[in-house]
Amino acid sequence: MCMKNEAAVQICGEHYVFIMEEPEDYIKSLALEVANLIDTKSQHGASLQNAAIMACVELCDKMRKLAQDGGNTQREIAEVS
Numbered sequence: 001m002c003m004k005n006e007a008a009v010q011i012c013g014e015h016y017v018f019i020m021e022e023p024e025d026y027i028k029s030l031a032l033e034v035a036n037l038i039d040t041k042s043q044h045g046a047s048l049q050n051a052a053i054m055a056c057v058e059l060c061d062k063m064r065k066l067a068q069d070g071g072n073t074q075r076e077i078a079e080v081s
Contacts (some may be wrong), residue, residue, distance in 0.1 A: 011035045034059075060063055 007024040008017050009031035018027050034055060041051035062080050 007031070012038055012042075012052075 001076070002021045004021060004023050006017060006019050007027035007075045008015065008038050009028055011031055011034055016031070018031070018072065020027055037055040037058065038048070041054045042048055046054060066080070
């Protein structure tokens, strides 16, 4: 049985608790990355909701491109981070 880890995070002023198999530091790093991406989008005039949607689409695009191009995975993972 896999151990579940809990991480309390704050994204754009809202508090969330994630329960995942990954370590707490990893979960918090994901939340920070998402928060930074949303903040960047909202600084360009987008509402919080629109910034969150744009961030989701951008992250999905990056994930799909990584999945399609297995040959350059390590290079692209570094670019996403």
